[in-house]
Amino acid sequence: MVKNIHQFSTLTFDCYGTLIDWESGIWDALQPLLMENSASHIDRITGLDAFARIETAQEADTPDMVYPELLAHVHRHLAEQFELNTQPELDLAFGASVPHWPAFADTADALRTLRKHFNLVILSNVNRDGFAASNQKLGVEFDAIYTAEDIGSYKPDPENFSYMLKHLQSDLGVTHEKVLHTAQSLHHDHVQAKNFDLANVWIDRQNLKDSDNWGATARVDTRPAFDFYFISMKEMADYCEAHAKV
DSSP: OOOOGGGOSEEEEOOBTTTBOHHHHHHHHHHHHHHHTTOTTOOHHHHHHHHHHHHHHHHHHOTTSOHHHHHHHHHHHHHHHTTOOOOHHHHHHHHTOGGGSOBOTTHHHHHHHHHTTSEEEEEESSOHHHHHHHHTTTOSOOSEEEEHHHHTSOTTSHHHHHHHHHHIIIIIOOOGGGEEEEESOIIIIIHHHHHTTOEEEEEOTTOGGGSOOOTTSOOOSSOOOOSEEESSHHHHHHHHHHTSOO
16 A cells, blocks of 8 residues: 555656646647637537547557657547537648647646755657657656557556656666656556556546546546545645655
């Protein structure tokens, strides 16, 4: 049973939704399509819900497709679902939008605090260049970065977690029991984290524990257990500082 967060040496992070505000980034990147079609009837909840379903299916169908190309396909399918007119230029611009997605306001300071106590590792569903652009907003250098482009599949495929655990051992000498997986998405991260018997931290930025707002994340039928729960990265960093050994 997990009792002390400092029994772990390494935090493995999902990035988008946990450190980067991907929902705001996605919604902002959809605005040109909505404006082009005067589609004011499509609100944020509707748009993000459709994105979650279409992106999940696209990742499962084309696991080796690089993320900007995948996003361009998602954009085209979103236009089709909502019966909107799109052009290749709009699809490609949406696909290239990841570098413009903002970091959450608390992320950089929280990561700098956590860096004092843990190795920091990324397990992300984007490509290497996309994460490199986002990393400029995160304020720290990570000890290891594993992307869907490296692995050839997208979370929640179990191969992504197998790859991460194997490479943590070979790259950093970190064993399974020293890993604490930290993420917002139940669908992408926490279901498989518990399947792999990883300790986990739920960063519930959507306040999903007390609501039904799944945002841009696919729904799961049964919510997995979690070892630690915080509503923000700041809350997690403050907790780690308060419980650090003097």
